[in-house]
Structures are given as C-alpha cells and as structure tokens.
C-alpha cells in the first residue's frame with residue numbers, strides 16, 4: 001500500500017505546492033488534503049487530479065483553530081486510515097499584520113539589512129483575539145490545534161515496527177524573545193505569530209524526546225519568504241506590485257527569498273525523502289534558493305533551551321486536559337438540553 005500523507009492547509013500556497021511535488025515524487029501516495037473550506041478543497045483536489053490523473057487524493061474537513069473540528073477530523077482519520085506515514089502541520093495564519101515602516105527604512109541603511117529581510121525582526125506586529133474555545137486565535141491555529149491533532153492521532157502514529165513523521169512549517173520569524181513561558185498563548189504581546197512559530201520549534205524538540213522510542217519523529221522547516229495569501233495580506237496589493245521587481249533583485253543576494261510556493265516547499269519535500277534517524281531534532285530545515293535559482297535545503301541550529309521546551313510540553317498537556325474537560329461538559333449540557341426538548345415536545 002502507498003504511503004499515507006496528510007497535509008493541513010493544503011488548498012493554497014506552500015501546502016498546495018507541497019502536494020503537487022509529493023504527487024510528482026510518488027504516484028502511489030495516498031494524499032489527504034485537510035482543509036477548513038471544503039469548496040476550495042474540492043477545487044484543489046480537481047486541480048491536482050488534472051495534473052496527476054489516477055492519483056489518490058482524499059479530502060478531510062479540518063478547521064485546525066477549532067477544538068471540536070480537530071476532534072471530529074481525528075475520528076474520521078482513525079476510521080479511514082490504518083496508518084499515517086507523514087503528517088504535515090502546515091496550516092497557519094497571521095491576522096491583522098502591521099509593518100513598522102520607520103524600522104524598515106532604518107533597517108535598509110543598517111548592517112542588519114540581510115537579517116531584517118530574512119527574519120522580519122523588529123518589523124512586524126499583529127493583533128490577535130480569543131476564539132470561541134477561549135484560546136488566542138494564532139496560538140490555537142498555528143500550534144494548539146495541531147498539537148491536539150497529534151495527540152488524537154498518536155495511537156495511529158506510534159505503532160510497533162513502523163515510523164511516522166511530523167513536519168512543521170515554522171518560520172525564520174520564530175524568535176525566542178517573542179515567546180514567554182508565562183504567557184504561552186501570547187495574550188499580552190504584539191508578536192503572536194513569532195511566538196506561535198517559536199512554540200512549534202520547541203514542541204517539535206519535546207515530541208522527539210518523548211516519542212522517538214515509539215517510532216514518531218518530528219522535524220521543523222522554514223520555507224523562507226514566499227509570496228502567498230499570507231504574505232499578500234501584510235501590505236496593500238499595489239505596494240507588492242510596485243516592489244516585486246525589487247524583491248526579485250534582493251533574491252540575488254538573499255537565499256531566504258524563495259518567493260514561489262514551489263521553492264518554499266523545498267525543505268518540506270526534501271524531508272519526505274530522508275530517513276528520520278538521519279535528522280537532527282535541534283535543527284530547523286530551511287528552504288533556500290540561490291541567486292541562479294537553484295533550490296536546496298540547509299539545516300540550521302535552533303535557539304532552544306531543553307528545560308523550557310519540557311515545561312512548555314507539560315503546559316500543553318495541562319491545557320489539553322482542561323480543554324477536554326470543557327468539551328465533555330459542553331457535550332453533557334447539550335445532551336441534557338436535547339433530553340429536555342424531547343420531554344417538553
């Protein structure tokens with residue numbers, strides 16, 4: 001049987017490019033597109049089947065930012081597949097971004113310019129708010145929903161005699177100083193995106209420590225700067241059109257400007273071809289594109305403290321318990337209400 005690969009956020013950008021690349025790599029793949037918008041997912045499936053006729057492409061409804069949706073998607077996966085070879089944790093959001101234009105101009109004339117273009121350090125802030133589960137939206141989508149999905153699918157991914165892989169789409173914007181262990185959801189800061197991506201780096205390290213002996217391996221990737229819906233949302237579209245030639249020029253000097261989703265998916269695709277035992281759990285695998293347009297993958301060490309990563313993992317397990325308690329209380333209330341309705345009718 002072909003490998004089972006699930007990709008979250010598969011209907012656009014890097015996720016979609018990855019799906020294209022994986023189907024080209026392995027035609028026997030059983031690919032599952034996990035998306036929140038089923039209309040867009042259907043269109044994506046149709047497009048993939050046009051270029052890869054005969055491929056096996058399933059759809060899974062998953063809003064990774066909703067606890068209820070994650071639990072029901074996980075039930076569907078468990079009923080449908082006997083195994084999962086790869087789970088790409090790719091869906092992500094950056095709501096209400098603001099670019100600090102002054103900092104951008106200051107940066108342009110400083111020695112830090114390459115680092116600024118690579119990481120957006122000091123340039124970007126976002127506004128976040130709580131969702132209907134009471135979790136901060138960015139944390140819930142970029143991190144916690146994926147964590148809950150992994151926890152739900154662990155029985156399928158930790159089977160004797162088999163290895164399963166988790167591959168996160170992190171970012172060069174992930175920064176230790178944006179994350180606080182006392183505020184893991186980033187309720188009080190202005191960089192929830194950076195915090196959530198740093199959180200995924202730490203979680204990946206902790207998962208390797210706790211799950212490698214059960215055959216589950218986790219890796220972190222950085223796609224570079226890619227022009228997708230997410231990045232187009234950062235500045236007005238006329239501005240992007242104006243600076244696009246400059247972006248292609250900068251790319252000659254900055255290998256992190258991968259720019260196209262195909263290039264950005266390089267490390268995600270490369271990891272698909274590697275043996276998990278050969279990978280470094282402390283490395284982030286970067287998609288890079290040289291000035292001449294050649295794609296390659298390069299591991300770079302992550303700035304992570306083992307103790308904080310362990311504490312973070314424990315905090316996530318605690319939060320998971322609290323959320324599950326809330327869900328079962330909500331279900332019990334719903335059942336009681338249904339019974340009541342049945343009695344009065």
Ligand SMILES: NC(=O)C1=CN([C@@H]2O[C@H](COP(=O)(O)OP(=O)(O)OC[C@H]3O[C@@H](n4cnc5c(N)ncnc54)[C@H](OP(=O)(O)O)[C@@H]3O)[C@@H](O)[C@H]2O)C=CC1
Pocket residue numbers: 008009010011012013014015034035036037040062063064065066090091092093141169170171172222223224225226227228229230231
């Ligand atoms: N573009 C870049 O430069 C970089 C991107 N990244 C990361 O790459 C990943 C992919 O983003 P990218 O391709 O750039 O942007 P896109 O906006 O094109 O893709 C994001 C995908 O995530 C999906 N998504 C968002 N929220 C949810 C949700 N609640 N449930 C399910 N799916 C959801 C979107 O679905 P929908 O179409 O329904 O919105 C979409 O398919 C993200 O994690 C992002 O943080 C990292 C570094 C750089």
Ligand SMILES: CC(C)CCC[C@@H](C)[C@H]1CC[C@H]2C3=C(CC[C@]12C)[C@@]1(C)CCC(=O)C[C@@H]1CC3
Pocket residue numbers: 099104116117118119120123124170171172173224225231234235243246247250
């Ligand atoms: C080319 C310039 C004259 C102007 C572009 C400035 C900024 C809009 C961009 C510079 C670095 C970029 C960047 C991202 C977004 C756009 C920039 C801030 C990301 C934050 C996008 C999402 C990520 O995960 C990482 C990217 C790092 C670099």
